[in-house]
Amino acid sequence: MPQRLRPTRRFPVALTETAYRTLRRFSAEAGITQDEALIFLLENFRSVTDEETLPHRLRLFKAELAAGKA
Template identity: 75%
Template sequence: MTKRLRFTRRLNIALSEDAYRRLRKFSDEAGITQDEALCFLFENFGSVTDDEALPHRLRLFKAELEDRKR
């Protein structure tokens, strides 16, 4: 039996414009809402990320973070 999708937690999140556009594009292409898209991504995080690329991408993001905040 499949789990029922219930939104039991509400988050007030901040996204960059690029991240928001990518979330909208992903949800539109998948035919689901943005809430459903975020649930899918986090519930399946291990399978939708590349274990070898993730640490590298995270290091790059963190290295650029200060510059991006300006």
Template identity: 70%
Template sequence: MPKRLRLTRRFPVALTNDAYRSLHRFAEEAGITTDEALTFLFEHFGSVTDHENLGHRLRLFKSELEDRKA
């Protein structure tokens, strides 16, 4: 029997415009809400990310973070 989808945890989140548009595009293409899209991505994080690429992309993001905050 499938797990029931109960969105019981809420948190304020801030996104860049690019991240916001990507989330909405993904949700629209999948035919689900943005809440459901985030739930899907985090519940299946390990299988929807390339583990080797994730580390590389995270290092790049962190190295650019100070410049992006300015």
């Protein structure tokens, strides 16, 4: 693995079953590990998200979180 892509930080991640299946499917289709898939997605966040729909999706997600806490 190139020096630039060598992971230097680790953190525990909790995922929903749907998110985990999506990550596994994406990494398998891309031919990379799940760690590498997360690195790719986070380092390229702006180019892999639709800036017009992201705020709307984030509002929906936050509403679901709030509803779950109530």
